[in-house]
Amino acid sequence: MPLTQISRLDASHIAADKVAGEARSPLTEPALLADALALAGAYAFEMGEDGYLDFADVPSVERFIVERPGELSTAQSDWENRLSAEDIRARRRAISSLRFIGARYQIDYALRDAMGEIRYVREIAEAQACADNRATLIRGVMIDRTDDRRADEAIAWRARHDPLTRLPNRSALQADATQMAALGARVGVPVHLIRLRLSNLDALTLNFGEDMRDHLLRAAATRIHGAKRAPDLVARLGGADFAVCSPNSDPETLAQFLRATVAAQPYATPFGPLALEVTCSAVPLTTVDEALMATREDFSNNDDVPERAAATAVDVQALLDNDRLSLAFQPIVHAGSGDLHHHECLLRVRTDDGRIESAFRVILAAEKDGMVDQLDTRALDLAIPHLEADDSVHLALNVSAGTIADDEASARYIDRLRDLGDAAARLTIEMTETLAVDDPAKASRFAAEVRGLGCRFAVDDFGSGHTSFRNLLAVEADSIKIDGSLVLGVAVDENKQAFIRMMVDLAATFSVDTVAEMVEDKADAQILARLGVNYLQGYYFGRPAPSPVWSRMTG
Known part of the structure; x- marks a missing residue:
């Protein structure tokens, strides 16, 4: 039901049509309308000449403005004490503009809750009774627009930052x-x-x-x-x-x-x-x-x-033939308890002098030479012994867009997963968001086959590009990994908080878990947990290690 219809309350749905100066009974809305209002974050009210607000669902309003049960006071002075002077004047002007039955107003204002936090409200109301050129009975709704407002502010911030x-x-x-x-x-x-x-x-x-x-x-x-x-x-x-x-x-x-x-x-x-x-x-x-x-x-x-030139100088086949590739394992923990959930497998390369470093340039070269599916398969082969050695181990592996987009490479990878049997249920396959945008149909087919084998499926680096939740729904992801650029410093960045809150809410709508990457300190970990993120990954909980053996590192 559109909000414009929700706000246009049918007078027959309200218990008593009383004017100011008489005792008015609380509003009683039919169940369907009450459910629609709750879904929209809206609160129906009735108001007379005295400015007192009679809410249909007082407990919901108490929760909205963080008031203790039974202590909500909505006399005109009490309500205006929560508003700025400018918003008080604007709201009074809007109310005084209702001079005939059916006249309506819509006004947005900021409201301080009982904890001092700012909530943003849209109030839409209509005159139900008038006398002496003024409204004597007003009915309407107040709509919580806090998340929308913060999201708008975050979008404006990102446009300039x-x-x-x-x-x-x-x-x-x-x-x-x-x-x-x-x-x-x-x-x-x-x-x-x-x-x-x-x-x-x-x-x-x-x-x-x-x-x-x-x-x-x-x-x-x-x-x-x-x-x-x-x-x-x-x-x-x-x-x-x-x-x-x-x-x-x-x-x-x-x-x-x-x-x-x-x-x-x-x-x-x-x-x-x-x-x-x-x-x-x-x-x-x-x-x-x-x-x-x-x-x-x-x-x-x-x-x-010289990035691509350097990348082409890497002999990927030699690295594969000489077993120069290995895995590093980084823990991913439950946001609430801090307990281990699983590890992500990260590809590493051993240099000529024996050092272990990131395989990023190897991956670049493999992508250019059309060999990236071989890296994905090698990473899977390196992970399998850890799955077989300990049935409590759960691992996540990255699979490239090149592997998923190539039908033959994709089929070979899925066959390798099928060989795992029941152990496949302890694997999460992560795909970058790029493919979900470039070829959502192919990504969806791959995801369906992987999930059919018992694996979980995740979309990596979510938020770094332009994936929509429609694409996410199409690939039936079990989880999304929120890109680290949106996570780092989130405790002191309200714009990032607004984006992550929006992601978490939408993901929950699709029954999709969320994982925040690059969590590097306690403050970020705590705010992410409060925002509803399910799992956390980053140096605060553990650096990549040679084996999936984990002990809590946080302080």
Whole structure:
């Protein structure tokens, strides 16, 4: 039932049609309408000239504004005490506009609950009785729009910010820096743009993987943001590039300071300290586009990223033939109890000097050479002995889009799963969200066959692209893994909280579990549990280890 119909209450559904000054009995709605209101997060009310709100479902309203049972007071003064002065005036104007039977108003306002939290309400009402050019009996609904409002705010935030580093993005810089340049021109203060590039980031990514890239980008962004001085502007342009706009009279010195801030000290990582190299260029700012164009010459030597060339230099077949690939196991725990649920298997490669490192560059090369299905099968073969050795072990394996999209490779992988028999029930197969968008029909067929063998099926990196829940429903996923860029720092980021809350609610609608990746501290773990996330994964609970043996590491 549309909300517009819900709000248009039939007078015959209400117990007594009384005007102000007489005792009004509480509202009594038919069961169907009451259920519809509850589903919509709406609360039916009746109000007379005295402004007192009679709610049809008082316990629900008490829960909504976190009031103790039996202590809800909704006299006009009590209700207005929860509103700002501006919202009080707007609501009074709306009520006074009801001068004839059938006149209606709709108003949005912020409401403080008993714990001081802000809730957002949409109030829709209609005059049922009038006298002396004013409403004497009003009936309507109040609709909880808190989640919608926060989601809207989160969308607006994401339109102007980079979700990984939480810095303003290029679009935000365009608007704000142009204003700064115009102001500088009016008062005679030159404004400069300093562009910074993490020039060795791609090489580090090839060696240590995408997770390390994200870690270094966030850490570098923190240093750059910490080095700015009011009214400087800082933004991530994209990739490995950042920009600082400043009315600094000595831009070259500022550029040197920024370079030293980012590159002077190495960054702590799971693979040990890593150093970033930084290229800087400072140019006068008129518009952002012109300034970035002016920096192109300084960065021209870095424009051609050797990622694919380096990837093709990897001999994937030799690594397979010489047993140079292995697995690392990272625990995934119950959000509520912190108890182990299962492990994710992560592919690792042994280098010529015996070091174990991320297999990211190997995967890139395999994808380019059409061999990625062989990596997926090898990972499965490496996991099987652990399943056979301990029937309490539950594992998750990543399968690439290349394997699922290739009918023959997909059939071979499924045959290998079928050979596991009952042990397949202790496997979760994870597919990245990309394939769910690019070829949802093929992804759905693969998911159905995998689940038919007893495996669970998950969609990985959810939220990093543009998967819709329609695609999720099509592949019948048992769980989604919320991308780490939305998880890291969630305890102090209300925008991320709003997105994750929305994901959790929608996933629950489809009976789909949620797993949050990259949980790195206690505060993030606690807020994710409160948001309803089912499972947590990250360094806070355990780093990838050579075997699926786990002991609680949290403090």
